[in-house]
Amino acid sequence: MTDEWTLKTKAMDIQTVSTDLSKETYPADNEQCVKLEKTAIKIQSWWRGNVVRRALLDAALGAWAIQCWWRSVQTKIVEQKRRLALKLYTCQEWAVVKVQAYVRMWQARRRFLQARQAACIIQAHWRWYASQSQAMIHGRYEVEASRLELDIEILMT
Secondary structure, eight states: OHHHHHHHHHHSOHHHHHHHHHTTOOOSSHHHHHHHHHHHHHHHHHHHHHHHHHHHHHHHHHHHHHHHHHHHHHHHHHHHHHHHHHHHHHHHHHHHHHHHHHHHHHHHHHHHHHHHHHHHHHHHHHHHHHHHSOOEEEEEEEEOSSOEEEEEEEEOO
């Protein structure tokens, strides 16, 4: 029975239905009415299926577009956070480098000042020792109006 009905509905296509309806003739027997009704139901279900599939496709495409946009927004946010963290890290590193440079400069200056102070102490002691030693200083000088001539000889004994 199903095969017979399928064959009959296939034979009764859209062209036949539209031709019959355009002539404004109505089927005479009940069987032909049932066939037309079943064919109309099939066409309506096919059309509703197409409409539903199209609506689902539109909804899926819309959801996909929103998901793509949201992923790009999240990527931008993550990139901004990464750049901010990198900038913060760079600032901290530069601060550390500057502090280290100032500490090293302070240490070098302190060592220089200590060495200078030690040199001054050594010079002062040497001068005192030289003045207290038995060295004989011989010298002569002449003063003229335009120049001073000075010869000094230090003899260490």
